[in-house]
Amino acid sequence: MSVWITYAPWGESLAELTEAARQAERAGAEVVWAPEMHRSATISAAALAAGTESSMIGTAVTLAFTRSPMITALEAMDIDELSNGRFILGLGTGVRGVNENWHNVRWESPVPHLRETVSVIRQIVANSHRGEPMQYQGECEHLRIVGYQRPAPPVRTSIPIYLGGVGPAMTRLAGRIADGWISHELCSPLALRETALPALEQGLTQAGRTRRDLEVVVSAVCSIDDDPATARRWAAGGVGFYATVRSYADFFALHGLGEDQQRIVDRFAQGDVTSSYLGDYVSDRMIDQLTLTGTAEQVRQRLAEYEGLADAVKLSPPTHGLPPEVIRQAQQRLIAAIASWS
Template identity: 30%
Template sequence: MKLGLGLGYWGAGKPEGVEEAVTAAEECGFDSVWTSEAYGSDALTPLAWLGARTTRLTLGTAVMQMSARTPAATAMAAMTMDHLSGGRFALGIGASGPQVVEGWYGQPYRQPLARTREYVEILRAAMRRDVVQHTGRHYQVPIEGGTGLGKPLKSTLHPVRETIPILIAAEGPKNVALTAEIADGWLPLFYSPYEDSFYRRCLDEGFAARGERPADFEVALPVQVVVDEDVERAADRLRPHIALYVGGMGAKGANFHYEAVARLGFEAECERIQELYLAGRKEEAVAAVSTEMVSRVALVGPVAKIKDELAAWEESLVTTMVVHGSARTVQQIAEIVL
């Protein structure tokens, strides 16, 4: 199991210490660094800026929002990043949810699976430097009903690699199966090594449709690691994060993070957290996140406890554990894991 450094997306502004954390990750033997975006900072600009300080780390997006860019624009960005990094770029994309897609990007959210399939088809064609022609329900290249002057084109940029790895963020069963069928890797969230039979079935379904299970299929998972002699105090650091995603990242009945955590055996707890969060009672929602829930999806507590629990993660589907933190945290995690 490899280690990756997750930088996420910014809050009110550029976070402190990210340059030092990225440098420490490369020095400590991490394999990759990942950025993401929602409706604030974008994923590409910080990754290019910080990636220029590295020579070995894979530079990944986890994730780029599909609705933020056309497939051709995403392919252009991926190929450009691959050139700048000398073939070290990994493209993670995701359909997100209706609140962000419709509320921020002003794009329709309908049929996300069919849209993802078409998006990846166009990406692969563009990155192979094919003449891009696609007639689908969601994308037409060249566009239909325009001036009539558009013509099929191929990239003027010659790719460093014919195949840039494409990873898809997915939580629902059909989306996970689709990821196994068409992508080079999976970006899960709130996965637990103690209860992953659901995801194994979904992936197997997708690999069957694909006709094979690629030996190098990547599973890059964000795993929060908090080292503290007091387990409850360590869990306290993560309760707000889980409460936000379970309770507030999506409308009632349309929150994929809620469903992912509920599938781990916390249906009643998730319902209570969401009820409190949507009612504006955020502190109570945070308090409703149990230590058991935190421990299923994160590594918290003393070093000895974390080392004991690592065995379950190493035997899981995860190929890259993506952790977050300062340069000191990076060094500490590297000592424990590597």
């Protein structure tokens, strides 16, 4: 298989999360990823860095605007030191409501703001050990540091930065400035081919870069069981969760699933169902088109559809609406499948 297999581990505790990452590393996962939702992505990544030996460690994704670029750069250098140069800084904007309501940070011009954030982080990583002034004046970000010097050089003066993006403008930005792009959790080969890759190519062309300058990472909910129907139902909750977001209407319509999504939107809006039980209203065809489910062999065949389109696939076990014991079962079957594909 020419597509790299990477993994987003799950755990109720940091210890369980780290153990799952170790198992995935032994199974052959090239990267283990830490998200930012119920835990801090950077703290989780630090735990994974200390608990693994050879796999790359990435954040998928760290929220870019809820920390200062200085703090993000320092955390990136610390994790890179813990991992001996194995860290990938995945950055994303999040949505407006999360920024303003959860984190009390401003939401303005997200595309130029992220571009400037990346520039400042790269400047700090490259120069913070030199003791020289560091300055940046942009539309959204301002930096003026004098008389500051880290006591030792970083492990690397350039840490890879991947950008998460859904819309065309943010995806083009990844093509222009990033070392890699990380997709939305539901990214079919169709969506990758029809929407994401053209935007990435536009960004690459604008910057005078080529496809070889960018790693394309597809994210996928992956549910494996000897009974395909069981695997399909485990994955249903994640699809239902994303289907409640009205702004994804074009995405679902692209797959001929507009009516399926609207039924879920209507039920959710009427209060008929909470986000924990949306899987009951997700059709099998939604699951089949937007997730990787089935037996290990069936999923391996589905993964082959990304060859020639993506460089890596980030697999994650199903979690939405499932009790911990079921998530653990799904995770163990997924890690076993990764080992069988290696």
